[in-house]
Amino acid sequence: MSKLIIHEVGMRDGLQMEKQVVPQETKIKWIESLIEANVDIIQLGSFVNPSKMPQMADTDDLFKIIRERYPEGRRPILSGLVLNERGLERAVAVGVEMICMGISASETHSQKNTGMSSHEAQDRIIKMAVDAKQAGNQVQVSVQSAFGCGFEGKIDEGRVLSIIDKYLENGLTKISLADTAGHAYPQQVEHLFGEIKSRCPEAELTCHFHNTYGLGMANVFASINSGVDSFEVAFGGLGGCPFTKTAAGNVSTEDMLHYFYRMGKRKDVSLEKLIALAKEVSAFFDRTLPGYIYKTGTLNY
């Protein structure tokens, strides 16, 4: 079993659903908690049109501030999500250290999320990814709605694999499969990641699950079995895509870390600090979050 990398996406995928805009000083406080907790990668935000998603309006500023305060190499890698060329320019300008971008395998989700068809998105995203990689950036590409779609239901596996093949043909081997709608189930997860591994054994695989139907953590386990070594999760189990149907939270960072602790893994990441953060975020939004551990407490043996 490899390292089990924790990619914390709560600041992006966790917050983008929230109507209540989080003040920048609060965001910075939360990011600092994540840095202190020693997660591996923090997604600070997405480079989208601020008028369409006010919660993400200060993404550029957050990168500038955090990169200035915390020198690279002595803190988590900072990732950011881009949806188009304009977003990519902004991401490069502020020095995003891992640029994430993706193509939805669902036509309806692609249109609603990006205004592009899935095939148009494919051409543009692959070009963007290749250009960004050639310019020296670390790039992660994803297939969104890879396991099913809230609008369309079943997603043809052939369509998912055709996107994967295009990524691999273009040398894009850092690949995430995102279960935007939460339809994934463990056997499907093992099968699809297995297909990628059989095509490209050296691919670096990331998973991203939503817990809509209660299968998030089972899918994490299936991913570990499949050789996935990076896990996109959100503090408190916050989140969901605003442009999907029946969205639900991400797998909770502290719940997954608690599971890793049970395996004797990643004890270098502070569960205590992540639990404190989930409590703080719950208090900020004045509601109970989906995560388990921040409510039940943790096992210490």
Place this chain on the structure above:
Amino acid sequence: MSKLIIHEVGMRDGLQMEKQVVPQETKIKWIESLIEANVDIIQLGSFVNPSKMPQMADTDDLFKIIRERYPEGRRPILSGLVLNERGLERAVAVGVEMICMGISASETHSQKNTGMSSHEAQDRIIKMAVDAKQAGNQVQVSVQSAFGCGFEGKIDEGRVLSIIDKYLENGLTKISLADTAGHAYPQQVEHLFGEIKSRCPEAELTCHFHNTYGLGMANVFASINSGVDSFEVAFGGLGGCPFTKTAAGNVSTEDMLHYFYRMGKRKDVSLEKLIALAKEVSAFFDRTLPGYIYKTGTLNY
């Protein structure tokens, strides 16, 4: 993969934590919903001292009523839990079709739950189980707190396996591992069930998980991987042992069935009826239950 048998324990493990005693006519209505849903086994209750657990005071009556109304062979098997010889007598008297009994691997839990030490319980339970089996009854034996204990923390695997060995020596091969406190994690589940299978390949294995730390469904998946073919679950995710610490609900029947549907399995069991029941139970107790599916709805593809 074998049949994936659904053993519904909500009427026992689900209700025993509830202070609000469910009137008998309501219990019968819920049991009838489970019969109509076509689950495989229904645990109607436990044969315990009614003064200690008023919620279970009418267990004998429930067996009489259901057995009279619904002839055997044309409805689910009716199981019941017994803790001692007096309970076993009562169970046999009312014709329980699968008698369940167990030994806690945790000293503290054993004392609190039964007033006996784990080793005393072992001697008595094995004698009871062997006698009941010889008298022609179907008997399932379990190890409670098999994966950890809320009071004691880590449970020595050697202790769990010594109980298993005693069961097997005495011809008791229908074995359940119960994660009373919810400490189990998937790799541990695979390991422990693997140990039983390696000792006795023909053992009939059952699992029983509580979702305290959010790992219930991941443990179900691990159990399927390990050749477990029977799953103790509770409608709505109700439940927990009143004599444990930080108890939480069982894995939810309808959530697990929804997962089985995703695999194309057990479509002969009605998810719709189980969801309606979870809604009814939620309304009865006037609170939100832990299950996911009865709130989000189901995927139909």
